[in-house]
Amino acid sequence: MRKKGIVLLIIVMTQILTGCWSRVEVNDLSIVTATALDKIEGGKIRLTLQIAVPRMLGQVGSGGGGGGGRGSGGEKKSTVTVSENGETVLDAFRRLQEKLPRKLFFSHSRIIIIGEQLARDGVSPVLDFFSRYREARLHSYILFTKGEASDILNIPPKWEKISSEEIREEEKSHIGVSIYLVDFLDMLLTDGVEPIAALVEPKSTEVKKKSDSESGQSPPESEKSVVIAGAAVFRKDKLIGWMNGKEARGALWLRNELKQAVITVTIPEEMGNGKVSAKLLKGESKFKPILKNNKLIMKVEIRAQDDLYENSSKLDLNKPDAIKYVQKKLEEDIEKRIQIVLDKTQKQFKSDVFGFGTAVYRTYPKAWKKKFKDRWDQEFPELEVKIAAHVRVVRTGLTNKSITLEDKEFIK
Structure with missing residues (x-):
């Protein structure tokens, strides 16, 4: 019995002593x-x-x-x-x-x-x-x-x-x-x-x-x-x-990875001239592939919440119509940015870095394997993409008034 105890002690001690045998000093x-x-x-x-x-x-x-x-x-x-x-x-x-x-x-x-x-x-x-x-x-x-x-x-x-x-x-x-x-x-x-x-x-x-x-x-x-x-x-x-x-x-925007962004839009003269800058609070993009009559269309929906931080135009941001107009301009700017990068990737690079193909596979797995998987590099450049941006202005900063314009100068 004593001999077994000594053997067990030796085994335990061996495990302890060899625990750091492969260590390398800093x-x-x-x-x-x-x-x-x-x-x-x-x-x-x-x-x-x-x-x-x-x-x-x-x-x-x-x-x-x-x-x-x-x-x-x-x-x-x-x-x-x-x-x-x-x-x-x-x-x-x-x-x-x-x-x-x-x-x-x-x-x-x-x-x-x-x-x-x-x-x-x-x-x-x-x-x-x-x-x-x-x-x-x-x-x-x-x-x-x-x-x-x-x-x-x-x-x-x-x-x-x-x-x-x-x-x-x-x-x-x-x-x-x-x-x-x-x-x-x-x-x-x-x-x-x-x-x-x-x-x-x-x-x-x-x-x-x-x-x-x-x-x-x-x-x-x-x-x-x-x-x-x-x-x-x-x-x-x-x-x-x-x-x-x-x-x-x-x-x-398309990869749904945008964390920070500043969007500046130009206001035409008839609407007050100047520029408005907004900072992105939250942005989200979703793909929706639609396969109908053997034709594939990709719908892209962008949703964003923004804070307005600069307004050098004559728009009165106290007015709901002025806010709606700015939101529309911001939506147009986002859609334009996305269209520019889409044109380049589809026509020049012919490379789907956005994962449109993955979205097609998830929605239509059978059609993907049968028709699209082996020739996606040919399908992607011809893919019709419809973009829809939706922007909501959450805040307009600490003031709605311009520090340089009087009330009578604002566009009503």
């Missing part, structure tokens, strides 16, 4: 905060990693700045950027690891940026690595750029210690397209919808002066910030084109 890790991928000559992959410098991240106020990486005075960089080429992502990863004294650790990587050339050739081979590697974060944001992705990581941050954190915060604001890696992979594998993701570019945070425009000079890298400038549109796994910021927000 001091032995190179923590990756961002990843960039480019295709170079010969078809090889260039893997660029932004790695945190732990001793710099904890410093506050040293050198009179935020430790962001511009290196003014006594300020030092909070990250380093390293890169290596390889036949595959894993091959480049191995070559890069050979040059570093610490183990590369991907679990804190917040963003993945892919360059244009690699995106146009197809992203499936490189994304395969991130879908299999256990340290990769599927909730990293995926973004694309018109140049080389490595250049984006080399732009010093302005507002945060790490440039990847700036990009992540901008994605979290949902001002533009915001797509996680897992969502991008899901779009790749789902019938009836094509992938879309954010376009990221370096831009000056200041308005370009006339003298700068005439000289053709662009601001130095230290004066630029990385911004979400639009969207990358795909057909299957290949990039086929770009949307600008306005078009991308139109796509967000």
Whole structure:
């Protein structure tokens, strides 16, 4: 009996003692905060990693700045950027690891940026690595750029210690397209919808002066910030084109992903002249496919609630008729925005990034499998889409009166 007790004690102690056998100390890790991928000559992959410098991240106020990486005075960089080429992502990863004294650790990587050339050739081979590697974060944001992705990581941050954190915060604001890696992979594998993701570019945070425009000079890298400038549109796994910021927000309306928006409409002279600006409080879009007489029509219904924050027109917002008129103008503007992005995706890209095909499958599963699934890339460009926007102005700010106009000047 005593012998059995000793054996049991040894087994328990063995389990306790071996519980942390595979641990790796933080001091032995190179923590990756961002990843960039480019295709170079010969078809090889260039893997660029932004790695945190732990001793710099904890410093506050040293050198009179935020430790962001511009290196003014006594300020030092909070990250380093390293890169290596390889036949595959894993091959480049191995070559890069050979040059570093610490183990590369991907679990804190917040963003993945892919360059244009690699995106146009197809992203499936490189994304395969991130879908299999256990340290990769599927909730990293995926973004694309018109140049080389490595250049984006080399732009010093302005507002945060790490440039990847700036990009992540901008994605979290949902001002533009915001797509996680897992969502991008899901779009790749789902019938009836094509992938879309954010376009990221370096831009000056200041308005370009006339003298700068005439000289053709662009601001130095230290004066630029990385911004979400639009969207990358795909057909299957290949990039086929770009949307600008306005078009991308139109796509967000249709994808039911718009969280923030400001709509400005021009009031004609006979109705009071000037402009009215409204801020979106809540927006929702719904698709309703209708299959009748073997013809498919897609009805899109947009509902929005807005607050009016600016009125430089002579409209008297105390009057219900004036509010109704503004609502109608806002509805027309939304419908116009959506029609612009529809024309581009149907006629130029021929890519259903809105998920119309998925809506057809859910409503008419048998017809989808029999008629539409295998030729949706031909059906989508010819699909008739009817848009109907409904806007309700909830509030008109703290006052209905203009601060510059007298009562007699308002349009009654």
